[in-house]
């Protein structure tokens with residue numbers, strides 16, 4: 001007989017584990033996760049988590065910065081929820097045991113790009129995510145929450161128009177099982193693995209977004225992919241994030257001729273929003289014919305650098321660079337998926353029984369460009385609201401978006417199999433980086449859309465974790481590309497060289513809902 005869990009939570013990053021810990025007080029909980037418990041983006045988060053807890057700061061100021069960064073597309077109601085519930089959620093994390101750094105007994109607050117005041121809490125210097133993940137995993141274990149590792153969710157099951165179960169594959173035994181539930185919470189993270197160069201963990205393949213799309217959930221804002229300006233760029237070394245906080249502490253960007261260049265692009269110089277810095281770096285790399293620029297902290301107190309950024313210092317030292325003595329080579333990398341399963345402020349999708357929290361969700365708080373350190377905050381604020389909603393109004397769902405479109409059917413004139421490379425994760429990542437990356441245009445996006453459609457037309461049913469992830473990356477890439485092709489303007493993280501300015505008629509979201517294609 002199938003057990004029906006009160007809560008089935010997919011993913012064991014901050015959103016999944018925090019939701020599980022709260023849900024435990026209200027019913028039976030099962031967490032499925034496709035790798036080990038700590039295989040997630042959360043454990044790599046460095047800079048910290050934003051909250052207006054410092055002197056002179058307020059939720060209203062935090063809200064203003066969030067709206068300003070989001071380039072006209074932030075949902076004000078959702079962002080107000082985010083910023084006004086921030087300090088309570090920080091209190092919860094402290095109660096669970098997250099050891100935020102302090103100075104003289106007061107919480108230490110850092111500055112990051114586009115925040116008007118210091119408001120970033122961090123732990124272990126630049127190891128915030130690792131501390132959060134370790135703490136939540138320990139609490140989950142102590143609470144006796146079952147976490148099934150190496151189990152990948154592959155399909156949402158519906159009864160009528162309600163999500164009632166998930167099909168999953170045990171990647172060790174190859175066995176497929178259906179798990180029934182009253183509330184299904186997707187906490188599967190982002191889709192950074194669509195791109196060749198990314199700071200994201202291997203598991204960030206957009207599975208939750210893709211399986212939600214296939215079951216009729218609305219997917220919003222996929223054209224907005226945030227590229228982080230500063231990832232370590234060394235041959236043979238995986239791009240490793242060099243936190244925004246390094247520039248917040250005074251780190252300078254130099255081109256390979258040793259010249260500072262950011263002031264020519266924005267009066268905030270190194271502390272300009274990420275999209276501006278990422279495009280400036282890309283342009284400077286092209287101008288100097290180099291595949292990187294330099295991030296320099298050699299003028300800062302070495303004691304401060306090693307104390308504040310121990311993880312970055314260690315990683316670079318292991319790669320042969322002493323950052324207190326030499327500038328480090330960096331280049332932009334895909335970093336954050338602003339889009340995802342569209343939810344209301346209670347984490348409900350338009351499918352009853354299906355909730356989304358964390359990076360796989362699109363609550364609207366980031367608009368077209370996420371304000372640094374708002375994403376960890378979003379996970380806990382909205383995960384908590386999901387659990388609250390399952391108690392107060394378990395049969396609710398988000399109002400459908402008025403103008404949802406669906407992915408176009410695969411065109412009959414899509415290039416034949418002989419004209420395109422075989423579909424592999426690497427081929428997809430390289431296509432997306434080249435044609436739908438930091439700077440796009442109509443022609444490059446049309447080329448990408450046509451290759452992706454051809455791949456879709458020949459895709460076999462997934463049989464294991466790699467083929468499932470590839471199918472999910474393909475769905476997410478098609479959503480990104482089609483949305484980016486439709487949006488004939490530049491806004492936030494979406495930059496089209498053929499439409500370099502924002503346009504008033506594009507002051508709206510793009511939402512995709514499946515009809516019968518893809």
Ligand SMILES: Cc1cc2nc3c(=O)[nH]c(=O)nc-3n(C[C@H](O)[C@H](O)[C@H](O)COP(=O)(O)OP(=O)(O)OC[C@H]3O[C@@H](n4cnc5c(N)ncnc54)[C@H](O)[C@@H]3O)c2cc1C
Pocket residue numbers: 010011012013014015016032033034035037038039040041042043044045046047048049050128129151152153154187188189190199200201203204207208241335336357358359360372373374375376377379
């Ligand atoms: C290098 C780096 C640094 C960052 N620094 C910061 C920062 O300083 N501040 C900040 O606010 N944000 C930061 N971010 C972003 C932030 O870390 C993430 O947005 C956040 O951790 C996402 O949490 P999550 O729980 O939604 O997803 P994740 O932590 O990615 O967890 C997703 C989970 O879902 C599981 N999963 C996925 N698909 C399936 C499936 N099909 N079946 C079963 N399980 C599945 C994964 O294995 C994983 O356990 C950073 C991101 C990166 C990559």
